[in-house]
Amino acid sequence: MSIQVQNVSKMFGSFQALNNVSIDIESGELIALLGPSGSGKTTLLRILAGLEGLDEGAILFDGHNITNVSPKERKIGFVFQHYALFRHMTVFDNVAYGLKVRPRKERPSKEEIAKKVNDLLALVKLENLADRYPSQLSGGQRQRVALARALAVEPKVLLLDEPFGALDAKVRKELRRWLRKLHNEFHVTSIFVTHDQEEALDVANRIIVMNNGKIEQVGTPEEVYEQPNSPFVYDFLGNVNLFKGRLHNGKLTHGQFEINVPTHLDSHDDAIGYVRPHDIHIEKENSNNDTVAATIVHIHLLGPIVQIELKREDIDEYLEAEVTKEHYRELGIKKGDVVYIRPKQLKVFVPEDFSI
Amino acid sequence: MELTLKKRKRNTIIPGFSLTLGYTMLYLSIIVLLPLSMIFFNTFSMSWSEFFETISHPRAVASYRLTLSTALAAGLMNVVFGTIIAWVLVRYQFPGKRIVDGLVDLPFALPTAVAGIALATLYAPNGWIGQFFDFKIAYTPLGIIIALTFIGLPFVVRTVQPVLQNLGIEIEEASASLGANRLQTFFKVIFPELIPAVITGFSLAFARALGEYGSVVFIAGNMPMETEITPLIIMTKLEQYDYAGATAIATVMLVASFIFLLIINIIQWYTNRKFNQF
Known part of the structure; x- marks a missing residue:
C-alpha cells in the first residue's frame, strides 16, 4: 500500500513535534525514519498508525484520505519498542488476538486461526514456545512474538517503533537481518523508527532523516551517507571531522590546510568542511605540501577497522581517522608517532546552505 | 556440621532472615493467634453436644446464611462499582477529582454506627431515598447489603x-x-490484568463485611430468622452473659472466614502465577 503524508503538523502544547511534513512512500518499501530523540519520528509513526491525532495536513493510504479513520480500521500492524504483549495470554493467544477480536462474520474458524498462528510462530521460530507466557521469554523472543502478532492481521502497512531498541547488540543484529528477510518475502510496506544510523543504513531501502520536526533528507542509504545535503545529516550519519575555516577563491583555509573546493567559488568567513574519518589520508613521510603534521594520541583496534585519534600540530584540534587493518600494518605506526594527514574528500557547507 | 550450617547461612544475600521471621512469628502470635485461641479456649467449657446444639440452632444457622450471602453480595457490588470508580479516578481529569478521591476513604474513617444511623434514616420507608421505592429497603437484607457495600467501598x-x-x-x-x-x-486486555487486584480487594471487602456489626444493626431491623446477622447473635449472647455460647458461634465464624480467605488466596495464587513467572 502506498502512503502519502501531506503537510502534516502536530503540536504538543507549545512544542512543535512535526512541522509541515510531507512524504511519499511507495508500496512495498522498507523505510527507516531516522533522527535524534525529539525529532518527531515516533510522533509521525504514531500519526500514521492513528494512535495520535494531527493538527494540520492529511494522511493518504492508496490515495484514500484516512486522516480521521480509527487505528482499528486502518489495517496496520504496529510493533512497540517495549513489545506491549498481553501478559496474561500465552504466546499463542497473543498472536491469535487480532483474529479472535474480529466480528463474527469475518472471523476465521478456530482451526484456521490455529493454523495461521502456528504458521506465524514457525516463521518467527517460536513454534515450541506457543504455550509460554511472555514473562517466560527473552527480550528477542518477545519482540518476535510482537511481530508475529502484528503480522497475524495481514496488515497492509507494518509500523515499527524502535523495534530493536531494548535488545542487546547481538540479538539486535540478528533481528535486523531477519526483518529484512521477512520484508523480502512479504513485501508489506514497512516503516521503522530508529535513532541508530547503522540500523537504518543496514536495513532500509530508503531513509528519511528527521530533525526538529522536519525532514532533513530522503534517500537511499548510499545517498544519505555519501551525499548528505546538510551538516545535520552529515553529523548524524556516522562520525565526522569538522574543518571550520575561511573560504576564499575556491580554497578552504583551516590552520595550515589549504584545500581546494571547486564547488564553492565565493568567499565566506565561517565555512565548515566535513570529512569522514575514513576519508583522512595518513602517510608517514611528508610527500606533499598539502599535508599537516599530527601526533597519534590513541589507537583503537576494532576488528577489521582501526580508529586513530590524532592531534594536529598546527592548531590544537583533535581528529579521528579510520584505516583498514592492512593499511595500518603497512604504515607501521604506533602511539606517539608524528604522521602527515590530508583529507581525501571533503564536503563544505556555508551558512546559506543550511540556514532557512 | 558447623561448616554446613555456616554455608547455609551464607546462601542468601538479603540479611536478617531469622530476625525478621522471628519477629513476624512473635507479633502474629501476640496480636492475632493468642486472642483467637482464647475463643477456642472459652468454647472448651462446653460439651460437644452443647456446642453443636448452640451452633446448629435454627436462628444461628439463618444468621450464618444471611451474613454470608449479604457479605458476598456486597463484595461483588464493590467489585463492579469499585473498579468503575478506580477507572474514573485514574483515567479521567475532572474538577474536584481530589475531593472524590478523598471521599473514597471516608467509609474507613467514619464510625460505623454513624454510617448505620445515616443509612437507616435515608433508606427507611419514609426516608429521603426509601420513600421512592414501593418495597422496603431498610430492615431487610437489601439494607444490610447497602450498609456492607458502604463500609467495603x-x-x-x-x-x-x-x-x-x-x-x-x-x-x-x-x-x-x-x-x-x-x-x-477492556474485557480481554485490561480487565484480566486487574483480576489479581480485584480479587484482593474483593477478599478484603468480603472479610470486612463478614465481621461488620456497627453499621448493620441500625439498618437491619434485627428480626430473628430474617435480618439477624451472626455478629449480632454473638453480642446478644454476651449481653446475656452466655460467654461460652458466644464463643461457640464465634468459632464457626472464625473457621468459616479462615476457609473462605484461604480459598480466595489459593485463587489469587493461581491467577498471579502467570504474571510472576520469569
Whole structure:
C-alpha cells in the first residue's frame, strides 16, 4: 500500500513535534525514519498508525484520505519498542488476538486461526514456545512474538517503533537481518523508527532523516551517507571531522590546510568542511605540501577497522581517522608517532546552505 | 556440621532472615493467634453436644446464611462499582477529582454506627431515598447489603487504583491496532490484568463485611430468622452473659472466614502465577 503524508503538523502544547511534513512512500518499501530523540519520528509513526491525532495536513493510504479513520480500521500492524504483549495470554493467544477480536462474520474458524498462528510462530521460530507466557521469554523472543502478532492481521502497512531498541547488540543484529528477510518475502510496506544510523543504513531501502520536526533528507542509504545535503545529516550519519575555516577563491583555509573546493567559488568567513574519518589520508613521510603534521594520541583496534585519534600540530584540534587493518600494518605506526594527514574528500557547507 | 550450617547461612544475600521471621512469628502470635485461641479456649467449657446444639440452632444457622450471602453480595457490588470508580479516578481529569478521591476513604474513617444511623434514616420507608421505592429497603437484607457495600467501598478502589495506574497505555494501543474495539480491549486486555487486584480487594471487602456489626444493626431491623446477622447473635449472647455460647458461634465464624480467605488466596495464587513467572 502506498502512503502519502501531506503537510502534516502536530503540536504538543507549545512544542512543535512535526512541522509541515510531507512524504511519499511507495508500496512495498522498507523505510527507516531516522533522527535524534525529539525529532518527531515516533510522533509521525504514531500519526500514521492513528494512535495520535494531527493538527494540520492529511494522511493518504492508496490515495484514500484516512486522516480521521480509527487505528482499528486502518489495517496496520504496529510493533512497540517495549513489545506491549498481553501478559496474561500465552504466546499463542497473543498472536491469535487480532483474529479472535474480529466480528463474527469475518472471523476465521478456530482451526484456521490455529493454523495461521502456528504458521506465524514457525516463521518467527517460536513454534515450541506457543504455550509460554511472555514473562517466560527473552527480550528477542518477545519482540518476535510482537511481530508475529502484528503480522497475524495481514496488515497492509507494518509500523515499527524502535523495534530493536531494548535488545542487546547481538540479538539486535540478528533481528535486523531477519526483518529484512521477512520484508523480502512479504513485501508489506514497512516503516521503522530508529535513532541508530547503522540500523537504518543496514536495513532500509530508503531513509528519511528527521530533525526538529522536519525532514532533513530522503534517500537511499548510499545517498544519505555519501551525499548528505546538510551538516545535520552529515553529523548524524556516522562520525565526522569538522574543518571550520575561511573560504576564499575556491580554497578552504583551516590552520595550515589549504584545500581546494571547486564547488564553492565565493568567499565566506565561517565555512565548515566535513570529512569522514575514513576519508583522512595518513602517510608517514611528508610527500606533499598539502599535508599537516599530527601526533597519534590513541589507537583503537576494532576488528577489521582501526580508529586513530590524532592531534594536529598546527592548531590544537583533535581528529579521528579510520584505516583498514592492512593499511595500518603497512604504515607501521604506533602511539606517539608524528604522521602527515590530508583529507581525501571533503564536503563544505556555508551558512546559506543550511540556514532557512 | 558447623561448616554446613555456616554455608547455609551464607546462601542468601538479603540479611536478617531469622530476625525478621522471628519477629513476624512473635507479633502474629501476640496480636492475632493468642486472642483467637482464647475463643477456642472459652468454647472448651462446653460439651460437644452443647456446642453443636448452640451452633446448629435454627436462628444461628439463618444468621450464618444471611451474613454470608449479604457479605458476598456486597463484595461483588464493590467489585463492579469499585473498579468503575478506580477507572474514573485514574483515567479521567475532572474538577474536584481530589475531593472524590478523598471521599473514597471516608467509609474507613467514619464510625460505623454513624454510617448505620445515616443509612437507616435515608433508606427507611419514609426516608429521603426509601420513600421512592414501593418495597422496603431498610430492615431487610437489601439494607444490610447497602450498609456492607458502604463500609467495603474503599478496598476494591484502593487495590485496583495503583494497578490501573501502572498499566501502560501501550497494551491498549496494541489492542486497538489489532482491530479490537473498546469493549473488547477492556474485557480481554485490561480487565484480566486487574483480576489479581480485584480479587484482593474483593477478599478484603468480603472479610470486612463478614465481621461488620456497627453499621448493620441500625439498618437491619434485627428480626430473628430474617435480618439477624451472626455478629449480632454473638453480642446478644454476651449481653446475656452466655460467654461460652458466644464463643461457640464465634468459632464457626472464625473457621468459616479462615476457609473462605484461604480459598480466595489459593485463587489469587493461581491467577498471579502467570504474571510472576520469569
